[in-house]
Amino acid sequence: MIEKELKSLGIANICEGTSTGKHWFSNGETIVSTSPVDGKNSGRVSCTDKSDYERLVAAARTAKQEWANFPAPQRGEIVRQLGEKLRLHKSALGKLVSYEMGKSYQEGLGEVQEMIDICDFAVGLSRQLYGFTMHSERPEHRMYEQYHPLGIVGIISAFNFPVAVWAWNATLALVCGNVIIWKGSEKTPLCSIACQKILAEVLIENSLPEGISSICTGAADVGRWMAEDNRIDLLSATGSTKMGKQVAASVASRLGKSLLELGGNNAIIVTAHADLKMTIMAAVFGAVGTAGQRCTSTRRLIVHEDLYAQVRDALIGAYQQLKIGNPLNTTNHIGPLIDVDAVKNYLSALKEIKKQGGKILIDGEVLKGEGYESNCYVRPVVAEVENHYAIVQKETFAPILYLIKYRGEVSEAIKLQNEVAQGLSSSIMTNNLQEAEYFLSHRGSDCGIANVNIGTSGAEIGGAFGGEKETGGGRESGSDAWKAYMRRQTNTINYSNALPLAQGIKFDF
Structure with a gap:
């Protein structure tokens, strides 16, 4: 189905196991990439073993000083070239994302466009890595703050956005002067190899060290190596809250830095003053886009009783x-879940909804027959529930939308929205200015993302992306998220002939 695309991306031979790129292909056990679209195997990829891992970390350590010595605008030029190559490969890479992960082709193209957009953002950022100056209390002294590269940035990404989340981290880390080591999802290894291949071409064309960017492939053990490795200066991890807690504990035990983007249990509040047409459009795409497998997918629709x-x-x-x-x-709206394990979680959630007292309005099922041979296609579900149900409090990565009624003022709806452990994305649909402003105030949404009259799903790269509570607290992509990839340093310069001390302390001898 994607042979032409694999060839155009330069990874067809790799998938056949006949190429062993030095730092982007490994020699360990094999992962088979099986598409949820048709159940067919699209390639075999070797896993990273411990010797492979040590080799790529050594390459990164060798490359990091040379890369950091390049002026930031020159690093930005490399990222600009990456963006140009992504433009050339947009169609092929978008189709690979769609086929290997299962999201719609339009969403696959959108994910690659997001990569292109963050490249453009990072290029501009390469000339704006600002520090700050402040007045010293001591005469003839100058104080300022500046930012330096951290060194090696590790990236762990999830299957649902197999290329864009890497680009968020990689482009910012690179323009900030870091080198990168990426563990993509073992469920979408071809996407990882394709991205690394594109970036590797840019590095080769500019006679830059290969170790500036490396990938490692495998399951949880590879992520554990990265989390426990004190040579990894920052570990940015995207995935489940369970995974994030394990990463956070391991990194914290060595006093390292982590950036976590974890689970979401996102709600749209629909007040009595909402536009019905806009509400339905936002809710449906939010709930069924990517078959409900986005961290920003709409899980709960909290609706005023009048509407x-x-x-x-x-x-x-x-x-x-x-x-x-x-x-x-492109005539289809919804593709498959990622694999049969995801289908099992979907079916388990349906049982729990009924068991806990919910009423299913649109029943779910696993679709069978021609075109559904992978057994990963399911029917989207809408269920009437109470917010306190245990299954509602849990994030289920599937197209299940919980319909919840509220009474009274918008503060009651916000209370329901905030009564979950996660805090990623949120939205309110209202044409009432007071309701909108209340939702955005400190008394309103406790999420990292709060929208008015748009859904929970789909974020622009210009704003910092991330959430609170069990979502992890990290921020990626736009705004000043670049600061997470650098170390901050305060400098004081004395250009006088005296040595006055701060706070007026006298020390004479």
Whole structure:
């Protein structure tokens, strides 16, 4: 299905196991990349063993000083070239993302565009790594702060965004003067290899050290090596809250730095003053986009009682129009879940909804027959529930939307929204200015992302991305997220002939 794309990306031979690139292909056990689209194997990738890992860390350590010595705008030029190559490969890489992960082709293209956008952002950033100056209390002294590269940045990414999240981290880390080591998801290894191949070409064309960027492939053991390795100056990890807690504990035990982007249990609040058409559009895409496998997917729809029946009926009508099938067919709205384990979690959640007292309005099932041979296609579900149900409090990576009724003022809805352990994305649908401002105030949403009259899913690269509570507290992508990839240093310069002490302390002898 994607042979032409693999060839255009230069990784067809790698998938056949006939190439062993020095720092982007390994010699350990084999992972088979099986597409959830049709259940077919699209390639075999060797896992990183411990000797491979030591070799690539050594290469990174060798390269990091040379790379840090390049002026930041020159580092930005390398990232600009990466962006140009991504433009050339957008269609092929987007199709690979769609086929290997299962999201729609349009979403695959959107993910690659996000990579291009963050390259552009990082290029501009390379000339804006600002420090600060401040007045000293001592005469003829100058104080300022500046930022230096950390060294080696480790990146652990998840299957649901197999290329974009790497780019968020990689581009910023690179322009900040760091080298990178990436562990992509073992469920989407071809996407990782394709991205590394594209960046490796840029490095080779500019006669730069190969160790500036490396990848390692494998399961949790490889991530554990990175978390426990004090040579990794920053570990940025995206995935489940369970995984993030393990990473955080390991990195903290060595007093290292971590940047965590973890689970979400995102809600859209629909007040009595909401626009119904906009609400349904936002809720449906948020709930079923990427088959509900985004960290920003809409899990809960908290609706005022005055509008509840209209929203419920409109949702049922909209869901009946959704087309489920091969995501490379652009007439389909929903592709498959990532694998049969995800399907099991989906089915388990449906049982729990009923067991805990919920009412399923649109029933779920695993689709069978022609076009569904992978057994990974499921029907999206809408269920009436109470916010306190244990299954509602848990993040289920599947297209399950919980419909929750609230009464009274918007503060009651916000209380329901905030009564979960996660704090990534949130939204309110309202044309009432007071409700919108209350939602955005310190009394409102406790999430890292709070939107008005748009859904929870889909973030622009210009703003910092991340959340609070069990979402981890990290920030990636735009705004001043670049500071996480650098170490901060305060400098004081005395240009006088005396040595006055701070706080007026006298020390004469």
